[in-house]
Amino acid sequence: MGALDGKAVVVTGAGRGLGAAYARLAAAEGAAVLVNDVDADLALTVAAQITASGGQADVAVGTISTWDGAGAVVERCVEVFGAIDGLVNNAGIFRLAHPSQQDPDEFRAVIEVNLLGTAYCGLHAIRAMLAQGGGSVVNVTSGAHAGSAAMGAYGASKGGVASLTYCWAADLTGTGVRVNAVSPNAHTRMADTFEAYLGAAAKGQNVSKPxxxxxxxxxxxxxxxxxxxxxxxxxxxxxELSMIAHPVVQGTGAQDAEWTVEKVEAAFAAGAVGPISPVGLHRA
Structure with missing residues (x-):
């Protein structure tokens, strides 16, 4: 018995790296997998690996950064497998830049793929899952959303994905449709790019695990x-497997019926508003 026997699962950006790993294991655990990627050759290769291993797979080639493109991926899964029981919102792109050198077109592209693509696929999938009575969405975020050098666009996109996860979970409680997220870390092309860009500053931020x-x-x-x-x-x-806490309000805060700039300054100076958090993902 596999963990996903009888389920139909979409994995976006599944042509290589993390997405391919998710797709292959989903199939090995019994799921029929819809492999999505913008690169047809890569998607077909992963699907062929799955079928050669005795699994079930089909392919949907195309971008998920548009409403219609995302809808076509979800519709393909339902058309071929009769349902969509799971969605892994893995597709994403990665660009590094200091704010003083950020290209606006690259910033937009990162948001369109990573955040809007996740939102569009999720919205289409959630509607189909609600109609069939249940399902599971797994979004892919990143610790970069807590702050990481040269990752303004990427971190913002992944912070949006985390917020989507929290909001959709609030919307869907009790419906049979679940929404969670993962923050993965592996040695991929992204890790190589990060290390090449930051050099010694990247030391320790990427892992050697596949x-x-x-x-x-x-x-x-x-x-x-x-x-x-x-x-x-x-x-x-x-x-290590762990959980990232939801945003929280720290302590009891400072109280005043009529705040002024001077009173705010004094509250900060006294530490009454709570501790100043370090930038970046850290352990509580």
Missing amino acids: PEQNAPAVIYLLSDAAAAVHGQVVRIDGD
């Missing part, structure tokens, strides 16, 4: 075994 190390958590979240997990961000970092 994409496959991240796949079991994703398949778990897609499975019925995770029926009680909703609105969470799961972090995979090398050998």
Whole structure:
């Protein structure tokens, strides 16, 4: 018995790297997998690997950064497999730039693929899942949304994905449709680019583990075994599996019926408003 027996799952950006690892393990755990990628050769190769191993796969080539493109991917899954029980919103692009040198077209492209693509695929999938009575969406965010050098566009897109996860979870509580996210880490082309751009400053921020190390958590979240997990961000970092906390209000705060600039300054100076958090993902 596989964890995903009888389920139909879409994995976007599944032509290589993390997406390919998610797609292959989903199929190995019994799912019929719709492999999406903008590169037809890559998508077909992953689908062929799945079928050669005795699994079931089909392909949807195209971008998910448009409403119609995302809809076509979800519709293809329903057309071929009769349902969509799981969606892994993995497709994404990565650009690095200091704010003083950020190209606006590159910034827009990152937001369109990473955030809008996730939103569009999720919206189409959620509507189909509600109609059939259940399903699981797994978004892909990143620790970069907590702050990372040269990642303004990427971090903003992934912060939006985390917020989507929280908001959709609030919307869908009790419907049978679950929404969670993962924050993966693996040695991929993205890691190579990051290290080449930042040099020594990137030391320790990427792991040497392959994409496959991240796949079991994703398949778990897609499975019925995770029926009680909703609105969470799961972090995979090398050998460690952990949870990223939702944004929280720290302490009790300072109280005043009529704030002034001077009073705000005094509250900060006294530490009454709470601690100043360090930039970047850190352990509580």
